[in-house]
Amino acid sequence: MEQNYLQLNQITAYKKSFHLSNLIWELTSNWDSFAKYTIGQQFVRAIDSISANLAEGFGRYHKKDKIKFYYYSFGSVKECLDWNEKARVRKLIDNETYTKIFSILEILPKEIHQLIKFTNERLKI
Known part of the structure; x- marks a missing residue:
């Protein structure tokens, strides 16, 4: 059976954040x-x-519900930038690990905004 619908594990921001x-x-x-x-x-x-x-x-049905949770996710990315910085400053992670985490966290907001834009453009309700 062919699937024509987007699946959660096809969303790049989800895969990276997971x-x-x-x-x-x-x-x-x-x-x-x-x-x-x-x-x-x-x-x-x-x-x-x-x-x-x-x-x-x-998993939400309505566009506004979907986008609300996507924005919550965006806020969590910003919070993680703070925790990553604190972990580096307090010497809980080395610079290489900090940079690896930071580089992913830096990309996620763009990908989440793309998901929001896609949702806004493609969904009617």
Whole structure:
């Protein structure tokens, strides 16, 4: 049976944010307890929120609902930029890891805005 509809796992922003959330999980789970329970938990919640809100928005029926969740995802990206910076400054991650995370977080807002634009243009309701 041929699928003509866009699937969640075809959305680039979702795939990137999902993989990034697993990277952050692996990193923070190895931190000492103080770092893990202060920055680590917040970083994981924020990074998981990116793909989770994209998925929830994707599953909504109405255009306005979809876009609302896409914007929540955008806000989580900005929050993660802060947690990434704090992790670097507090020497919880090295510069190479910081740069890898930053480069993905830097691309995600553009991709989320493309998804919002696509949703606005393609959906009637």
